[in-house]
Amino acid sequence: MAYDSNNIFAKILRGEAPCVRVYEDEHTLVFMDLMPQADGHLLVIPKEPAETLLDVSEEGAQACIRVTRRMAIAVKKALGVEGIHIAQLNGVAAGQTVPHCHFHVIPHEKGVVLRM
Numbered sequence: 001m002a003y004d005s006n007n008i009f010a011k012i013l014r015g016e017a018p019c020v021r022v023y024e025d026e027h028t029l030v031f032m033d034l035m036p037q038a039d040g041h042l043l044v045i046p047k048e049p050a051e052t053l054l055d056v057s058e059e060g061a062q063a064c065i066r067v068t069r070r071m072a073i074a075v076k077k078a079l080g081v082e083g084i085h086i087a088q089l090n091g092v093a094a095g096q097t098v099p100h101c102h103f104h105v106i107p108h109e110k111g112v113v114l115r116m
C-alpha cells in the first residue's frame with residue numbers, strides 16, 4: 001500500500017505537529033508517546049517514509065534498532081524499572097494504528113499488564 005504522508009508521525013517529522021522530542025539523528029527521531037502505557041513510554045521512528053518495518057531500508061532498520069536499544073538502556077537506568085517492553089507492530093491486522101513504522105519503548109514493572 002502507498003505510504004500516507006498525512007499520518008501523524010509524518011507530520012511530526014515535518015514539524016507540522018508537536019511532540020516532546022527526546023533524541024534525533026540522521027536516520028531516527030525519538031519522542032514521548034502521547035498516550036503512554038507507562039511513564040517514560042517512548043516511540044522511535046525512522047525518518048524515511050515507511051509504513052511498516054518491512055518497508056524500511058536496511059540502513060534505516062539498523063538505525064532504529066540501535067537507537068531503540070540505546071533508549072531502552074537509558075530509560076531503564078533513569079527510571080530504575082525492572083524491565084523494558086519493546087513492541088513493534090506491522091499492519092492493521094497486527095494492531096498498528098499509526099501507518100509510519102515505530103518502535104515502542106515502555107518501562108515495565110512486574111505484574112503490570114500492557115495493552116500490546
Ligand code: 5GP
Pocket residue numbers: 008019020031032033034035036043089095096097098099
Ligand atoms: P501503534 O498502536 O500503532 O503501535 O502505536 C501508535 C502509538 O502512537 C500509540 O501508542 C499512540 O499513543 C501514539 N500516538 C498516536 N498519536 C500520537 C501523537 O499525535 N503524538 C504522539 N506523541 N504519539 C501519538
